[in-house]
Every structure is written in structure tokens, then in C-alpha cells.
Amino acid sequence: SQELEQSPQSLIVQEGKNLTINCTSSKTLYGLYWYKQKYGEGLIFLMMLQKGGEEKSHEKITAKLDEKKQQSSLHITASQPSHAGIYLCGADIANSKLTFGKGITLSVRP
Amino acid sequence: DTGVSQDPRHKITKRGQNVTFRCDPISEHNRLYWYRQTLGQGPEFLTYFQNEAQLEKSRLLSDRFSAERPKGSFSTLEIQRTEQGDSAMYLCASSRGTFREAFFGQGTRLTVV
Numbered sequence: 001s002q003e004l005e006q007s008p009q010s011l012i013v014q015e016g017k018n019l020t021i022n023c024t025s026s027k028t029l030y031g032l033y034w035y036k037q038k039y040g041e042g043l044i045f046l047m048m049l050q051k052g053g054e055e056k057s058h059e060k061i062t063a064k065l066d067e068k069k070q071q072s073s074l075h076i077t078a079s080q081p082s083h084a085g086i087y088l089c090g091a092d093i094a095n096s097k098l099t100f101g102k103g104i105t106l107s108v109r110p
Numbered sequence: 111d112t113g114v115s116q117d118p119r120h121k122i123t124k125r126g127q128n129v130t131f132r133c134d135p136i137s138e139h140n141r142l143y144w145y146r147q148t149l150g151q152g153p154e155f156l157t158y159f160q161n162e163a164q165l166e167k168s169r170l171l172s173d174r175f176s177a178e179r180p181k182g183s184f185s186t187l188e189i190q191r192t193e194q195g196d197s198a199m200y201l202c203a204s205s206r207g208t209f210r211e212a213f214f215g216q217g218t219r220l221t222v223v
Binding site: 004030031033035040041042043044045048050088090092097098099100101102103 | 114116143145150151152153154155158166199201203208209211212213214215216217219
């Protein structure tokens with residue numbers, strides 16, 4: 001079974017719209033990471049959350065960590081075509097390796 | 111450039127051949143990870159190093175796979191007797207340690223024909 005579940009699987013939004021994607025862990029989270037990936041390329045680090053209730057922003061992207069729910073959400077405000085890609089959440093589970101979800105494919109229609 | 115570097119970017123090989131990939135981490139990063147990613151999936155953990163010590167290997171890492179990190183600097187991942195199922199993107203990442211940001215290279219795309 002997948003330790004990190006991401007939802008929705010894919011998302012298509014109109015340019016300018018806001019959107020939220022989620023990442024839920026089945027195990028205790030020691031750290032939650034968000035990455036973005038363009039098809040066929042490496043992962044680009046967006047942000048890392050460590051404490052419950054922590055919230056970080058980078059440009060128009062905001063991520064929050066709900067430690068009790070073992071869940072993180074990533075919110076994009078006023079989406080642009082440049083936001084399109086695959087969003088992956090990763091987590092330090094079992095205090096060792098960084099484990100990833102399957103990713104969410106975001107398309108932004110001009 | 112001080113990012114993670116992987117070489118080669120692309121590799122096409124015939125089934126049964128051996129291949130070796132190289133990863134140069136960000137300097138002073140003591141952790142180095144190897145992942146494999148197939149289409150539509152997230153990166154799957156293969157192995158990681160703390161300095162030169164290989165601390166964990168996934169069940170995915172059959173005896174045809176071997177990884178090294180001599181002197182705790184660059185790392186190599188070798189696949190012997192490649193199979194078509196080995197076709198994937200192989201990603202390397204490095205970090206300063208646990209619970210620290212991990213930065214990825216551009217990956218090596220392997221195609222076994």
C-alpha cells in the first residue's frame with residue numbers, strides 16, 4: 001500500500017484560478033517536502049515543513065502541515081501556465097529515507 | 111554550478127549489457143540517495159549513503175544492482191545484465207542529513223532494448 005496518498009490524481013484548471021492539492025500519510029511524519037517535476041526532468045525543491053501547523057509560502061504557492069491529520073496541503077493562488085507540472089510530496093517516514101507519493105499532474109489552461 | 115549532477119542524461123543499452131551511472135552531489139552534503147521512477151509513478155527509493163556508508167537498500171535493489179560512494183563524494187550505480195524492466199529514470203539526490211532539504215539531479219533515463 002502507498003504510504004503517501006496524493007489527491008486528486010490530476011487536475012485541470014483555468015489560468016487565474018486557485019487550487020489546492022493534498023498529501024496524506026499513513027504513518028507518522030517527521031518532515032514533509034513538496035517538489036515539482038516537469039516531464040522527463042528531475043525534481044525541483046519547493047518547500048519543506050517540519051512542525052505541525054507550519055505554513056510556508058514561495059511566490060504564489062503556500063503549503064501547510066497538519067500534524068494531527070498527518071496531512072499537508074499545497075495551495076496555488078491565481079494559477080499560471082508556468083505552474084503546470086507534476087507535484088510530488090515526500091516525507092521522512094520511519095526516520096530514514098525520503099518516501100514519495102505518486103504525484104499530481106496539474107494542467108493550467110490559458 | 112553547485113547543484114546535483116548526473117551523468118549520462120540518457121542511456122540506451124541492449125538487454126544483457128551492464129551500465130553504470132554517476133552522481134555528483136552538492137559538496138558538503140553527506141547524504142546521497144538513489145531513486146528509480148517510471149512513468150506515472152513517484153520516485154521509488156533504491157538506496158542511500160551517509161558519507162561512504164551504504165545505510166539502507168530497498169527490496170527493489172536486486173543483486174544485479176550495486177551502488178558505491180567511495181570517499182563519501184560521488185556515487186555510482188551499476189546495473190548488471192540489464193533487463194527491459196530496468197528501463198526507467200534513475201534519480202540521485204543529496205542532502206545535509208535527515209530532515210534536511212534533499213536536492214535532485216536531472217536524472218539518467220535508461221532505455222533497455
